Amino acid sequence: MADFAVIYSPDFLAHDPGPFHPENAGRLTAIVQALKAAPWTDHLEWHSPEQRPVDDQITRLHNPRYVEALKQLAAAGGGQIDGDTVVSERSYGVARLAVAAWLDGVDYVLQTGHSAFVLARPPGHHAGRDRGMGFCLFSNAAIAAHHALDRPHIQRVAILDWDVHHGNGTQALVENHPAIAYCSLHQSPAYPGTGLASETGLHHNVLNLPMSPGSTGVDYQHQFQHQVVPFLNAFQPDLLIISAGYDATAADPLANICLQPSDYGDFTRHCMAITDHILFGLEGGYDHAALSQSVMATIAARLGL
Numbered sequence: 001m002a003d004f005a006v007i008y009s010p011d012f013l014a015h016d017p018g019p020f021h022p023e024n025a026g027r028l029t030a031i032v033q034a035l036k037a038a039p040w041t042d043h044l045e046w047h048s049p050e051q052r053p054v055d056d057q058i059t060r061l062h063n064p065r066y067v068e069a070l071k072q073l074a075a076a077g078g079g080q081i082d083g084d085t086v087v088s089e090r091s092y093g094v095a096r097l098a099v100a101a102w103l104d105g106v107d108y109v110l111q112t113g114h115s116a117f118v119l120a121r122p123p124g125h126h127a128g129r130d131r132g133m134g135f136c137l138f139s140n141a142a143i144a145a146h147h148a149l150d151r152p153h154i155q156r157v158a159i160l161d162w163d164v165h166h167g168n169g170t171q172a173l174v175e176n177h178p179a180i181a182y183c184s185l186h187q188s189p190a191y192p193g194t195g196l197a198s199e200t201g202l203h204h205n206v207l208n209l210p211m212s213p214g215s216t217g218v219d220y221q222h223q224f225q226h227q228v229v230p231f232l233n234a235f236q237p238d239l240l241i242i243s244a245g246y247d248a249t250a251a252d253p254l255a256n257i258c259l260q261p262s263d264y265g266d267f268t269r270h271c272m273a274i275t276d277h278i279l280f281g282l283e284g285g286y287d288h289a290a291l292s293q294s295v296m297a298t299i300a301a302r303l304g305l
Helices: 010-014 026-036 055-061 064-075 091-112 140-149 168-174 217-235 261-272 288-302
Strands: 004-007 044-047 078-080 086-088 115-118 157-161 180-187 206-211 239-244 278-282
Touching (some): 010 026, 010 091, 026 288, 055 091, 064 078, 064 086, 086 091, 091 115, 091 239, 091 278, 140 180, 140 239, 140 278, 157 217, 180 217, 206 217, 217 261, 239 261, 261 288
Parallel strands (some): 004 044, 004 115, 157 180, 157 239, 239 278
Antiparallel strands (some): 078 086
16 A cells, blocks of 8 residues: 655645635645544655745746735735635735645655645635636646646646636646646536636647536546546646545535545546556535545545555
8 A cells, every 4th residue: 555645734724714715724624634533544644845935936827916916915914806715814825835735746746656635725726827716826736737847757747627616727827838738527507617628728738528517426437437538648647636626526515516525536546547646636625524525535545445
């Protein structure tokens, strides 16, 4: 049984969008409690993210004016970017630490050959070059993919986004890069209204799979077998980054897909047939019980259980 790294810091709890916001610190505490009580918890290596410089990686993809505005908003005590996306006093620093954690995850997977789960917040896949949105401040997965391509011997990186919402920010930041593939399964119609099947990327490196409300694990399995796995296998990634959102569970309050936590174990096993180099990073998931059970199913499958 291979060991598995969990990259986590209690500092990720300090991003505070308000007590009634669905993207709250309780998401992480529920997952941490579940993982520490798991029968295979001894196979988890807990890592704290390094306090590493990330400004160059962030501004490579995000407009420096947006980054500075976000910094100033936090320094002034916080405020709202839009109706969904809230910045608190510590959010800028926490979002930078989340980027560092995703970069640590890339380095860990490529150096050890083991997998890692970046248990960080705020999430990132809706954040675009010029703005945060959809609870997201920096585009963690896209930044991580570009960072991976800076590493020796890494020629191609794929991002698989199984969050219930389309990662419009991620796609916008990678779709013109020939060495990065992006694949998303997402509810449609749903927020943010992007992710049409006709969007294929400048280099045919984008695969969007809109899923109808009410879709089940059977529907997702069909897409994995006939679309996701063939697309990613053809791309032959040296690293697979999974934007691991868990808001497609039937229990989740923000969408209408009917997955069960165990389905994510099946998805993970499909991914293991593509490459051994897999990095998972948390995106959405707002029912705490379903979220923690889904993360458990993901990691257990990667451990071979």
